[in-house]
Amino acid sequence: xxxxxxxxxxxxxxxxxxxxxxxxxxxxxxxxxxxxxxxxxxxxxxxxxxxxxxxxxxxxxxxxxxxxxxxxxxxxxxxxxxxxxxxxxxxxxxxxxxxxxxxxxxxxxxxxxxxxxxxxxxxxxxxxxxxxxxxxxxxxxxxxxxxxxxxxxxxxxxxxxxxxxxxxxxxxxxxxxxxxxxxxxxxxxxxxxxxxxxxxxxxxxxxxxxxxxxxxxxxxxxxxxxxxxxxxxxxxxxxxxxxxxxxxxxxxxxxxxxxxxxxxxxxxxxxxxxxxxxxxxxxxxxxxxxxxxxxxxxxxxxx
Ligand SMILES: Nc1ncnc2c1ncn2[C@@H]1O[C@H](COP(=O)(O)OP(=O)(O)OP(=O)(O)O)[C@@H](O)[C@H]1O
Numbered sequence: 634x635x636x637x638x639x640x641x642x643x644x645x646x647x648x649x650x651x652x653x654x655x656x657x658x659x660x661x662x663x664x665x666x667x668x669x670x671x672x673x674x675x676x677x678x679x680x681x682x683x684x685x686x687x688x689x690x691x692x693x694x695x696x697x698x699x700x701x702x703x704x705x706x707x708x709x710x711x712x713x714x715x716x717x718x719x720x721x722x723x724x725x726x727x728x729x730x731x732x733x734x735x736x737x738x739x740x741x742x743x744x745x746x747x748x749x750x751x752x753x754x755x756x757x758x759x760x761x762x763x764x765x766x767x768x769x770x771x772x773x774x775x776x777x778x779x780x781x782x783x784x785x786x787x788x789x790x791x792x793x794x795x796x797x798x799x800x801x802x803x804x805x806x807x808x809x810x811x812x813x814x815x816x817x818x819x820x821x822x823x824x825x826x827x828x829x830x831x832x833x834x835x836x837x838x839x840x841x842x843x844x845x846x847x848x849x850x851x852x853x854x855x856x857x858x859x860x861x862x863x864x865x866x867x868x869x870x871x872x873x874x875x876x877x878x879x880x881x882x883x884x885x886x887x888x889x890x891x892x893x894x895x896x897x898x899x900x901x902x903x904x905x906x907x908x909x910x911x912x913x914x915x916x917x918x919x920x921x922x923x924x925x926x927x928x929x930x931x932x933x934x935x936x
Contacts, residue, residue: 635660635697636782636814637682642691644677651677653838655691659831662812664804666846668822669835670919675818676714678835679786682816683712695782706782708737713775714786715768719759725770726755729777736778738811744777747803751796764791772800776807785817789824801828822912826850832911836919846911853914854889855907858882862902866895874917886917 635658642655651674659665669675680686681693684700684707693700700706719728725748733739748755751769753762762770768791775783785804789797805828808815819825822832832849834842842849853873856863860883867875867885874886886909896906909917 636695637816638692638694640692642681642693643689644674644681645689651838655835655838655840657833657840657843659814659816662814663830664808664815664817664828665831665833666822666825666829667816667818667833667835668915673835674838675835676786679712679714679784679816679818682782683710683784685712708735709780710782710784711736711775711778711780712784712786713771713788715764715771715790717771717774721758721760724755725753725757725759728759729755729774732774732778736780738779740777740779743807744773747773747776765793765796768792769796769800772803776803779807779811779813781813783813783815785815787818787820789819797824801825804828822915823910826911832915834915834918841918849911849914850908851889853886853909853917855884855886855909856899856904857884857907858902858904862904866899866902866904873914874920886914
């Protein structure tokens with residue numbers, strides 16, 4: 634079943650084009666990580682999927698319907714971010730009771746257990762919570778809604794490391810028990826990669842990669858060793874990242890097409906093969922400069 638479908642999706646804010654040509658499909662129940670650099674348009678895309686804002690052109694469908702102004706999409710999806718607002722007169726407990734009335738699958742019992750685990754009082758008020766506690770309440774709200782499409786936009790803002798860990802564990806446990814389509818945007822791919830099935834990487838207004846996280850972990854490989862040997866082995870390859878790591882020593886990242894068969898020859902040449910994490914790969918693929926921040930300081934004018 635196709636849950637989300639975008640084709641030639643464009644979003645402009647005034648004269649600024651943020652999403653240029655977004656095309657992807659999410660089928661079935663899975664957890665997809667939406668990854669991209671600051672300002673690339675992740676929130677914009679998620680807001681379009683949730684029906685909060687309109688696309689400029691192109692096609693976007695959620696449960697086969699255009700999300701903007703769709704009551705069906707609103708009732709079956711939820712977007713959790715740090716801009717959620719709740720009526721100030723309602724206590725946290727009241728908010729959860731109201732949510733149960735709106736969302737068909739809302740599980741008040743789960744919400745209450747999570748409130749107690751995270752030491753949040755039903756009598757408390759949202760506006761009086763700290764930043765991290767608000768994110769925790771948002772998490773409880775999103776998780777307990779058990780919406781067929783659940784969208785989390787940077788959900789862990791302000792949470793301490795222990796709560797973040799609990800959050801991802803709770804998300805995974807509830808997802809396993811009640812599978813649904815979850816889209817999770819985060820700047821910390823290394824923190825979420827264990828719960829993701831797919832990664833959707835956006836860059837310069839387009840989808841750069843949409844693939845299983847397991848494939849992404851194998852997609853590239855690092856070669857490290859003497860500069861002359863590394864240059865020889867990476868010649869003709871698509872170099873994604875390169876860095877001098879010491880006098881005469883070099884590290885390059887290239888697409889992983891043939892390295893495993895050549896591991897013996899590489900070893901004889903003093904070149905080490907190093908796995909590249911999905912998180913590092915996303916950073917390298919979306920860095921304008923192949924040398925990363927080091928490239929800024931390596932220019933001649935600084936010497
Ligand atoms: N309402 C708006 N009006 C005008 N420009 C906007 C508006 N909302 C977002 N933008 C611009 O659109 C671009 C994408 O913003 P968006 O918040 O979607 O990016 P993001 O990938 O979620 O960023 P971050 O990772 O920093 O949260 C940015 O340049 C931002 O300044």
